[in-house]
Amino acid sequence: MQNYLEELNDVQRAAVTTTEGPVLVVAGPGSGKTRVLTFRISYLIEQGVLPWQILSLTFTNKSAREMKERISKVVGGKANQVWAGTFHSTFAKILRVEAEKIGYPSNFTIYDTDDTKSLLKAVIKDMNLSPDIYNVNAIYSRISSAKSNLITPKAYPQMEELMIADRANKRPYIHEIYKKYTIRCKKAGAMDFDDLLFQLYYLLHLNPDDVLDKYRKKFKYILVDEFQDTNYLQYAILKKLTLYDNSKQNLCVVGDDAQSIYAFRGATVDNILDLSKDYKTLQTFKLEQNYRSTSHIVQAANATIGYNKKQIKKKIWSDKGSGHKIKVIKAMSDTEEGKRIADAIVEQKNRNHYSNSDIAILYRTNAQSRVFEEYLRRYNITYQVFGGTSFYQRKEVKDLLAYLRLTINQKDEEALKRIINYPKRAIGKATVEKISALAANTDQTMWDCLTKVEVPTRARGQLNGFKLMMETFIQKAATVDAYELATFVARQTGLITKLKADTTIEGLGRLENITSLLDGIKEFVENDEVIEGAIQTDKTIGTYIQNIALHTNMDEEEAGNYVTLMSSHAAKGLEFKSVFVVGLEESLFPSFMSMNSQAGIEEERRLFYVSITRAEEMLTLSFAASRYRHGKTNYNEPSRFLAEIPLDHLESNFTMGAQTSKIAPRARVSGSLKKKRTEAVLNIDPADFKPSPASEIEEGMKVLHMKFGEGKVVHIDGDRDKKVATINFSQIDDPERRLMLKFAKLQIMP
């Protein structure tokens, strides 16, 4: 019985079987923390705890999914009934049920970062504030951090510290923007990412219909992975659920302060330190044996992280032998770095018999992936890039989703603004602004105003048509499944036709994206998901949209034999036989954004620590003397983190600090080779030029144009005032032009 317990070391086993009361597991890299978590859940179930009384929170959908898979290997199908998900997705699920208690519709829309920024821009514009001073990104991060610290729009102006900082930055009205933004979100029936936490907290806090008690009873055991990455608000929610009179305080958190890499978005290690103050009977287990990496790697990591002042003491060790020393590659330029890494990969594949999937390239910024992609492609090595823009952020995908979103929630202004004139249906900026203004002044939504706004007859007709079309979608949504509706919408709106008309490579890609989106929806309709012991039969578009709102492209992983390219952040929790950490230069890693504070540098160092501890057998670090960035060549010193690794862990032929090379790197030439499309310089005297009336121009005529010179009318299409002439101008580079006759000034030549 329970033979899996025998696979664990003493500390791990204790962490698994100590089920009652508050538990903190401090888990170094590779120390088997995921095993502890999954076995703990399995153990709970075996002890008779009902699966749906267990809440397991993670940061990514991927780790939630993996967790479920691993539990099901031990306990079988019951695993699906555990509440295992990300903070955001789990709380969204609860809010769907309870939203109306706090004034939101249960079909609320989730605004992603783009939607949020777009709405913020609109608010800033409405308030007549300068978009330069009130930079959207800055405002967003300000509001996000307010929410993450449980500061309401009402409380914000009373926070002396915040207001002083805002005034110092010449942005005294942030609290007003925050307030208006909140109102607009609510009016749109929408929550942003932070709201999923923030509103859940207030739901529990305000406690309508004793909803707090309901969830306290429901979740008898709560587990949290990557606890070091939780923010104040997340911890506050956990406390709400587990810290009260007569609570059993069955909260188990697993984390590693050394791997805290999300402070920039409000995560705080203080949560780990506060734990023992809040939970008096806290039991702590330290997992210090690293089963992942060989000794040189572990010791290098220990030495590096030792430079950080703030940390929980622990000694990570490995008994896997010393293994390979760490290799450092010094390249002249970013291009050379790409080539040398690709060469090294080829070599490792041959010498160590690694397959592609054993290898990962980790970088600080997603933009760095390009060079590596180029060389890997050239060498015919299969790779997969993670991060960057997600599938669901692609324009065409968002367009179709916006139609579907509006079908579900007509209050969703961001969706409406996105598609009201896409594909083009002659509803221009002026019209949209009128609608928006009316909505703002009358407390109605933009949807309500579509038919009420006063506009010229032509626009009126277009608006009616648009609304009518949307209404057919809304009606259909009630009767058909998600796939049927989505296909109908894609055709009916003209999106498909529009994309098919574009035959460029990018155009084909876009059409393909729409097809895979539709395929995805089909899959959703056809595959059954079990929730709390029951098969989910709701296959409506509403359920679909809710399910995908929180997907990221990290979730799109497919099995295959490829080299992994991803940011260091994204690599958290993963492991590879061979890891390349590239771009180790000052201002890049550590990032220049973090270089002016000790805390910033320490976070970068933790990120470096996370990066190098992904490696099992081989670790290669690289930097380039020059790097092409933002159109300029930069010269940076090697990263300080390289110098922090004791020399005895590095391959012998390398010493830091000695800048041997005096040769200047080759300059880029691409700029000068760029072909510029220039118009021919024609000497036509405006005085001699007498344009002929558009109605007289016919196919076959010779005409003269002020800028393009002489040309022959090849073809005329369109009718009445929309005639377009295709004209071949012999005197310019790119001779065939299409001009609208109504505007084109052409003189008929004999």
Next chain:
DNA sequence: TGACTGTGGGTTTTT
């Protein structure tokens, strides 16, 4: 109204 061009600005990590 819409397509296209030029410029000017920013520039990290992600649920």
Next chain:
DNA sequence: CCCACAGTCA
């Protein structure tokens, strides 16, 4: 370098 936006022109 890449993107978003304003301005221009048809």
